[in-house]
Amino acid sequence: MKNIKITSTGSYLPNTKITDKELEEKLKLEKGYIKKRTGIETRYYAKEEKIEDMAKKAVLDLLKKEEIKDIDLIITSTTTTNNLMPGISNYIQEELNIENAITLDILAGCSGYINALDVARLYILAGISKKALVVGVDILSKYVDEEDVATAVVLSDGAGAILLEETTEEKMYFSQIEANIDKNKILTCKSDEKIQMKGKEVYKYAVTKTVENINKLLEKAELTLDDIKYIVPHQSNIKIIKGITSRLKVDENKVYKNIKDVGNTFCGSIPIAIDQMKKENLLKDKDKIILIGYGGGLNTGSILLEI
């Protein structure tokens, strides 16, 4: 029986750090407003870089050279690409000089990384891929209306990457992915427009649907939250994360958070978090973790996997 294993991780945050102080002055907000409402202190903007360059840097952070040549599948999730063709995955292939691979980019809202990881696993299970690179990247600063407090104080740029490999070790994996109709268009972005977000409605959707989704996932896995070492939520906003934590009645220490330093990076969010957890040595062999994505679509998805 084939299973999947995370064998390496990487991430990249751009150089331009934007502090709350800077944004509060610009937006004429009182001191402390942003931290209080969002839990964010800093976010990063890619001033000169292209989105594909950010993705490449996350991948280069991950890989040892001898691992590159065997990669046979590259999937990138994004919501802010301008690379219609070649796609970001093609640019990564070029950077790594991989002669032949399956490459595709996935658009599935802020939770697209969940879809990307799930598709990569199916390719590994089917025996088509043995070593898959799954990347999440967004360059939200380009799609932020600088005067829109709701998005300007939250959104950030970043990229993360995971190397997923076939293993014969027993590794539990379950996913629960769904999309619901966004009747009121509470979270939208066109390639030639800025991101529009109705904060209160997004909060309500995110907390309610995510908790429902995780409960379905746990039921499928026949596990409870006691069996889970860490929950890694999409780092959207501290209030949403706290809302989910409280509704799940789960110990706050089990819920990984890096939003204070990183901000909300959409598709970069989950792989950046996993990379940081790896680098902080938080993840041990056989730990069961739950990744949670939610956002535009409305797409919601969670994955329970074993390290």
Add this chain to the structure above:
Amino acid sequence: MKNIKITSTGSYLPNTKITDKELEEKLKLEKGYIKKRTGIETRYYAKEEKIEDMAKKAVLDLLKKEEIKDIDLIITSTTTTNNLMPGISNYIQEELNIENAITLDILAGCSGYINALDVARLYILAGISKKALVVGVDILSKYVDEEDVATAVVLSDGAGAILLEETTEEKMYFSQIEANIDKNKILTCKSDEKIQMKGKEVYKYAVTKTVENINKLLEKAELTLDDIKYIVPHQSNIKIIKGITSRLKVDENKVYKNIKDVGNTFCGSIPIAIDQMKKENLLKDKDKIILIGYGGGLNTGSILLEI
């Protein structure tokens, strides 16, 4: 053992028909130039419509109402979407009023429909989906430089859709999907730019790589072209299609062509062709066909499936 079966097809071409005559006058080309070079007589432009509306119309062409509610997976391939979130698949979900489904859009160049179909099959094989809607749509008129003869005479707008269902019947399926580095950037498009194509280099790539790709596919399937009822190539340009036909040494009548009337619709190309073949009653139960995609990326892919 689970297999997949095409249970319904649909397509949509916009109302505004553009003739060679019109384009030849506009581009100051001699009469007959376009037909001779490309094999195309007419193409269709979506003047007022949005890409998601074209996709919806292809899907509505396909479905009987009682079939809709069970769709649990919607995958749309495109190269020209401006719908970063919600995606086109989300808009289709909304149009069909499907309460819950997995939805994602795939960017993988002109051959993205091959990737979309392949991913949908993996979801069905894994038991996660029972009824998947796989859509291909492009609105190339928006990305055409009207004065660039190479692309202006070839590109067209269109959408196609296939309903893919789980079956326990024996149905052969093989896929061979690959991407190679586009060193010389012979076929590119950014969301804020027009499509750039180096015609001669695209011809060379398309014919060479596609033939290699099909040979790998046949080897995997342990079949020869004699076992194949139809080859359905991406309808890019009659010269490329003829080049592939001649290199494969396959009977020209086995190679389905609708490019004369439809033009090159990128991701719409293959599902529109399959829909037309179904409507022309060309496809019978147990026929083995090969679908071939190639284009920007450079992504190349073929699927051998049994009707």
